[in-house]
Amino acid sequence: EDQVTQSPEALRLQEGESSSLNCSYTVSGLRGLFWYRQDPGKGPEFLFTLYSAGEEKEKERLKATLTKKESFLHITAPKPEDSATYLCAVRRDRGGSNYKLTFGKGTLLTVNP
Amino acid sequence: GAVVSQHPSRVICKSGTSVKIECRSLDFQATTMFWYRQFPKQSLMLMATSNEGSKATYEQGVEKDKFLINHASLTLSTLTVTSAHPEDSSFYICSARDYRGGVTNTGELFFGEGSRLTVL
Numbered sequence: 477e478d479q480v481t482q483s484p485e486a487l488r489l490q491e492g493e494s495s496s497l498n499c500s501y502t503v504s505g506l507r508g509l510f511w512y513r514q515d516p517g518k519g520p521e522f523l524f525t526l527y528s529a530g531e532e533k534e535k536e537r538l539k540a541t542l543t544k545k546e547s548f549l550h551i552t553a554p555k556p557e558d559s560a561t562y563l564c565a566v567r568r569d570r571g572g573s574n575y576k577l578t579f580g581k582g583t584l585l586t587v588n589p
Numbered sequence: 590g591a592v593v594s595q596h597p598s599r600v601i602c603k604s605g606t607s608v609k610i611e612c613r614s615l616d617f618q619a620t621t622m623f624w625y626r627q628f629p630k631q632s633l634m635l636m637a638t639s640n641e642g643s644k645a646t647y648e649q650g651v652e653k654d655k656f657l658i659n660h661a662s663l664t665l666s667t668l669t670v671t672s673a674h675p676e677d678s679s680f681y682i683c684s685a686r687d688y689r690g691g692v693t694n695t696g697e698l699f700f701g702e703g704s705r706l707t708v709l
Contacts, residue, residue, distance in 0.1 A: 480632075510698070512700075517680075517703070517705065518702055518703060519593075519595070519682045519684075519700035519701050519702045519703040520633070520682070520700045521700070522697055522698065522699060522700075525697060563632075563633070565633075575621070575623070575638070575686070575698075576635050576638075576648075577633075577635065577698060578632075579632040579633040579634075580632060581630065581631060581632050582632075
């Protein structure tokens, strides 16, 4: 069974204090690792998809990296508006058009001004 | 990214009643939509895959007679929680893939804003 573990569960940073969120995964036949941002009471907002080890993607202050066992979401010089829950999910190759994402529980990031 | 809209965003109902939640893809056609459920501080759990013009595919442990899914058009899927009970209270979120790029390996799954169901 696919497993996704995110750490830490919660992270408090001061504005400008860079850090990283971790997503460890176990999946047979990875067909994509996804990062989403979720604000309270809202649906997840797509950030990145990574497909193979060594791949990196960036968007503003966020950078996602992928290895064969984990992914990191690096946040450089965060701002209070970056406060949210960050979700990691994996997709396993189930063949055909079968499409299922397995999500982690998320990391609640709070950035204090 | 693509826009997925859900309605209502919040609903409160009495135990035993049925509640319908709509999910619309606003700027693209979605032959497949997905319904997720999220409990506080828990992962999103896939409930079912909604296929336009055919029966939904339910995940193990999800009662298909309780969670009725209809995907009557390429832009609309509905989830009906029948005979709702307090334990059905949760955050329900739909999602859809935008196939306009024509690449089936595209991983982007876009989510609606979610619907908070409270059953009294």
